[in-house]
Amino acid sequence: MPLYLALVHYPVSNKKGEVVATSITNLDIHDLARSAKTFGAQGVFFVTPVPSQQWFARRIIVHWSKGVGAVYNPTRKVAVELVRLVNDLPAVADAIRAETGRDPRFAATTAKQRPNAMAFAELRRQIESSDEPYCLVFGTGWGLQAELFEQMDFVLEPIRGPGDYNHLSVRSAVAIVLDRLMGRAAQQNEPENQ
Amino acid sequence: MPLYLALVHYPVSNKKGEVVATSITNLDIHDLARSAKTFGAQGVFFVTPVPSQQWFARRIIVHWSKGVGAVYNPTRKVAVELVRLVNDLPAVADAIRAETGRDPRFAATTAKQRPNAMAFAELRRQIESSDEPYCLVFGTGWGLQAELFEQMDFVLEPIRGPGDYNHLSVRSAVAIVLDRLMGRAAQQNEPENQ
Numbered sequence: 001m002p003l004y005l006a007l008v009h010y011p012v013s014n015k016k017g018e019v020v021a022t023s024i025t026n027l028d029i030h031d032l033a034r035s036a037k038t039f040g041a042q043g044v045f046f047v048t049p050v051p052s053q054q055w056f057a058r059r060i061i062v063h064w065s066k067g068v069g070a071v072y073n074p075t076r077k078v079a080v081e082l083v084r085l086v087n088d089l090p091a092v093a094d095a096i097r098a099e100t101g102r103d104p105r106f107a108a109t110t111a112k113q114r115p116n117a118m119a120f121a122e123l124r125r126q127i128e129s130s131d132e133p134y135c136l137v138f139g140t141g142w143g144l145q146a147e148l149f150e151q152m153d154f155v156l157e158p159i160r161g162p163g164d165y166n167h168l169s170v171r172s173a174v175a176i177v178l179d180r181l182m183g184r185a186a187q188q189n190e191p192e193n194q
Numbered sequence: 195m196p197l198y199l200a201l202v203h204y205p206v207s208n209k210k211g212e213v214v215a216t217s218i219t220n221l222d223i224h225d226l227a228r229s230a231k232t233f234g235a236q237g238v239f240f241v242t243p244v245p246s247q248q249w250f251a252r253r254i255i256v257h258w259s260k261g262v263g264a265v266y267n268p269t270r271k272v273a274v275e276l277v278r279l280v281n282d283l284p285a286v287a288d289a290i291r292a293e294t295g296r297d298p299r300f301a302a303t304t305a306k307q308r309p310n311a312m313a314f315a316e317l318r319r320q321i322e323s324s325d326e327p328y329c330l331v332f333g334t335g336w337g338l339q340a341e342l343f344e345q346m347d348f349v350l351e352p353i354r355g356p357g358d359y360n361h362l363s364v365r366s367a368v369a370i371v372l373d374r375l376m377g378r379a380a381q382q383n384e385p386e387n388q
Contacts, residue, residue, distance in 0.1 A: 027221055031363045038362055039355035075361045120379055160378040161233035167269045168232055168369065169225040175366035176373045183370070184354040185314055 039178035
């Protein structure tokens with residue numbers, strides 16, 4: 001049941017397929033934190049081994065969770081408090097194990113259809129019925145490095161619309177994946193006669 | 195069936211409930227365009243009467259749809275081409291009428307539960323079964339000015355997660371609303387034996 005997110009900035013692909021480290025983006029911190037809080041995730045890991053990137057991200061996190069921003073916007077504070085900075089995915093696993101006592105199941109996300117991809121409905125059922133922690137892994141740049149997929153427990157099916165175009169921003173993809181796994185229809189829970 | 199988006203920068207509320215004009219954000223242009231293209235929307239209207247804001251947004255749109263950006267990233271080009279700049283919602287209605295020959299039905303979105311809000315499933319059915327154009331209206335800042343809701347044809351129910359927190363970014367909200375109305379599960383349409 002406990003659900004976590006990881007946004008990987010290294011190792012990811014660039015446009016040419018080379019392995020690179022991308023920069024952490026201010027709006028990614030805010031948008032992923034707010035989506036995570038809305039859909040009940042326990043934590044959002046920003047993954048980068050680059051010290052200057054961690055320093056930059058930590059300034060943003062501290063401003064909104066402890067500094068002037070926390071007073072200005074308390075709803076932002078409780079979201080940004082979910083964000084953690086780590087060097088790599090093993091550090092994500094360590095942190096989740098320390099919090100939950102169990103190893104997380106890592107689910108890679110991708111815009112491409114891959115063999116044996118898990119359907120959203122199936123993962124939703126698993127999360128609802130299991131006590132195991134799950135961690136959804138998202139890539140930046142042109143996506144997670146190919147070899148990372150081998151280290152995941154499974155891959156989630158891509159998001160699709162009515163056509164073939166599916167070049168969503170990572171902010172949009174995270175929002176949709178969380179909604180598909182954890183979202184509610186407001187009126188479902190509020191019948192008129194209750 | 196034709197579906198449009200409008201992102202309103204004026205008139206919207208600020209934190210104190212005052213009516214203000216917000217700034218157009220570079221990432222809103224990209225994220226909304228990419229979500230719109232993924233989910234089959236016909237156009238994305240950025241609504242502001244402020245000339246300097248329209249000038250700024252037009253530079254971004256031209257760069258990615260006709261300039262160097264269009265060559266660098268063709269998938270971005272076909273998304274950003276959906277973006278139009280208009281002064282107000284009547285101009286949105288005019289543009290949609292010119293394209294489709296029909297008046298659009300305007301659906302306001304909000305994070306608050308409002309009386310007679312339409313369920314996502316109901317709007318999805320209407321869009322699928324009707325020839326009328328629909329336009330989903332999103333606010334920036336602290337949300338659409340209260341009186342704008344009176345001018346809408348209806349209001350859509352808020353997005354909900356498992357709890358009460360629902361402070362999504364507008365980029366995330368647009369992505370989720372489009373997915374709930376137009377999204378597909380990839381594996382639904384790709385049975386193994388075909």
